[in-house]
Amino acid sequence: MYKELLNISGFRMVEAAARLQSYSKAAEELNVTQAAVSQQIRKIEAQIGCKLFYRQGRCMQLTYQGAVLTEAIQNGFELIVEGLKKIQYEPLPGKLTITTTQSFASLVLVPRMWKFSSAYPDIDLRIVTSKEVEDLRQGEIDIAIRYGYSEYPDYHCEVLINDPIVPLCSPAVAEVLDKSSPVSLKQSWLIDYSGVSYWPKWFEHIGIDPDISACQVLKVNNIDVAMSAVLAGHGVCLGSAKQAAHYLNEGMLVQPYEFGLMPGTQYRLMYDPQSPRLKRIELFSQWLHKEIESL
Numbered sequence: 001m002y003k004e005l006l007n008i009s010g011f012r013m014v015e016a017a018a019r020l021q022s023y024s025k026a027a028e029e030l031n032v033t034q035a036a037v038s039q040q041i042r043k044i045e046a047q048i049g050c051k052l053f054y055r056q057g058r059c060m061q062l063t064y065q066g067a068v069l070t071e072a073i074q075n076g077f078e079l080i081v082e083g084l085k086k087i088q089y090e091p092l093p094g095k096l097t098i099t100t101t102q103s104f105a106s107l108v109l110v111p112r113m114w115k116f117s118s119a120y121p122d123i124d125l126r127i128v129t130s131k132e133v134e135d136l137r138q139g140e141i142d143i144a145i146r147y148g149y150s151e152y153p154d155y156h157c158e159v160l161i162n163d164p165i166v167p168l169c170s171p172a173v174a175e176v177l178d179k180s181s182p183v184s185l186k187q188s189w190l191i192d193y194s195g196v197s198y199w200p201k202w203f204e205h206i207g208i209d210p211d212i213s214a215c216q217v218l219k220v221n222n223i224d225v226a227m228s229a230v231l232a233g234h235g236v237c238l239g240s241a242k243q244a245a246h247y248l249n250e251g252m253l254v255q256p257y258e259f260g261l262m263p264g265t266q267y268r269l270m271y272d273p274q275s276p277r278l279k280r281i282e283l284f285s286q287w288l289h290k291e292i293e294s295l
Helices: 008-020 023-030 034-048 064-087 102-119 171-175 182-187 199-205 223-231 245-249 278-293
Strands: 053-056 059-062 094-100 123-129 143-147 156-169 190-192 217-219 236-240 261-271
Touching: 008 023, 008 034, 008 059, 008 064, 023 034, 059 064, 094 102, 094 278, 102 123, 102 143, 102 223, 102 245, 102 278, 123 278, 143 278, 156 223, 156 278, 190 223, 199 261, 223 236, 236 261, 261 278
Parallel strands: 094 123, 094 143, 190 217, 190 236
Antiparallel strands: 053 059, 143 261, 156 236, 156 261
16 A cells, blocks of 8 residues: 555655755755755656656756646645644643734834733743744744735634724924814824825825825835834824834823724734644733733
């Protein structure tokens, strides 16, 4: 039975070489020599009677037969991994690694991590900032928290924050604004961190001329820089009151007007429901939801 599977190690090499498009990179990942990878793949090709790879420049590309076999290998390996995860759930104590954007980490997570660590000292919490959505089924990342409305059908997803964007500024800047008329914001320095400016949309939403061509506008690349500017007393930015809750609670920022624009800021928490660290993941998710609900 399964006599075709005599060369299981060779299938690992085929999968790695296909994914990395390189025999040498596959060898490095599997901690073997490039010659070993090449030899094992040739053995499989001889066994099945067709070529699996061909060279194109510096890359190894799959033939049609190679692509069919690689898909089957990857599906098979994934089933094996899922089976192992189901019988190898880790206990609650241990490491938990979270990846998120720099802004969410600095504005929401880091100011509250001491609470989680105090409540659950046996969980070693680690935060990695990144803009990319990592593969949560392989590697060390357990939870990803991401900005936006994109769907991630491969993972369990929960909405953490779905908040309108509102004006935020320092108390000193708020003092010179006309509290009864948001149009006075046009006399301030408007800070924008989006590729598509939200200020015209916000003004239009509250019935004010959306034209900001005569205004002073500073464009920055992310909410962290925008927050740094307004914390230093320079201008007004649009952002989530929940995301900026730490600064609002400390009196370092204020929200001069209540008007909010939707869709605004949305963050989602996602994870692999088959993760062996599911107990830790679900505990952290429940804790973070409660923290955000209290903002």
